[in-house]
Amino acid sequence: MNVERGLVERARSEDAALEALVAAMWPQAFRLAASILRDRGLAEDVAQDACAAIVRSLPALKNPGAFPAWFYKIVVRHALSEGRRRRPAEPLEALQRRCVNDPSDFLALEEAMASLTPLARAVVLLHYYAGFSSVEIGESTQLPASTVRFHLMLARRALRKALSATRAPDLLAEARDNV
Numbered sequence: 187m188n189v190e191r192g193l194v195e196r197a198r199s200e201d202a203a204l205e206a207l208v209a210a211m212w213p214q215a216f217r218l219a220a221s222i223l224r225d226r227g228l229a230e231d232v233a234q235d236a237c238a239a240i241v242r243s244l245p246a247l248k249n250p251g252a253f254p255a256w257f258y259k260i261v262v263r264h265a266l267s268e269g270r271r272r273r274p275a276e277p278l279e280a281l282q283r284r285c286v287n288d289p290s291d292f293l294a295l296e297e298a299m300a301s302l303t304p305l306a307r308a309v310v311l312l313h314y315y316a317g318f319s320s321v322e323i324g325e326s327t328q329l330p331a332s333t334v335r336f337h338l339m340l341a342r343r344a345l346r347k348a349l350s351a352t353r354a355p356d357l358l359a360e361a362r363d364n365v
Contacts, residue, residue, distance in 0.1 A: 269304025
C-alpha cells in the first residue's frame with residue numbers, strides 16, 4: 187500500500203487529508219476483504235467497517251510510518267471476524283473434482299483459494315500479495331509467527347493438492363503420447 191507518511195499525519199487534523207487517505211486505502215481494503223471472504227457484498231461491508239475503524243483509531247496510531255501494517259492488520263481482523271460467522275468453505279475434494287473438469291490455471295487457483303478457510307486465505311494473501319513476514323502476519327492475525335508459518339504450510343499443501351488435480355489429465359496425456 188502506497189500511502190505517504192505525511193498524508194497519514196495530516197489526516198489526523200485535516201478533513202481533506204482524511205478523505206484522501208480513505209480514498210487511497212479503500213481499494214486495498216476491499217480487495218483484501220474480497221480475497222479473504224470470497225463475497226463481493228460482504229467484502230464491501232467489511233471494508234467499510236474496517237475503514238471506519240481505521241479513521242476512528244487514527245489518532246491512537248503512534249508511528250505514522252507503520253500505517254500500512256496497521257491498516258492490513260485491521261482489515262484482516264475484520265474480515266476474519268466476519269469469516270468466522272459464515273459457513274465453512276466447500277470441501278477440498280469437491281473442488282478437486284471441479285478443477286479436473288476446468289483446467290484453466292487462473293480459475294483453478296481462484297477455486298483453490300476459495301477452498302481455504304478465511305484464516306488460511308489471509309495468511310497466503312498477506313505473505314504473497316502484501317509481502318509480509320510471518321512476524322508481521324502474526325501481528326495482523328494475533329497469532330505467533332510459528333503458527334502463521336504452520337498455517338502457511340498447510341495452505342500451500344492444500345493449494346498444491348488442489349492444483350495438481352488440474353494438471354493430472356494433461357500429464358497423463360503427455361505420458362501416453364511419449365510411450
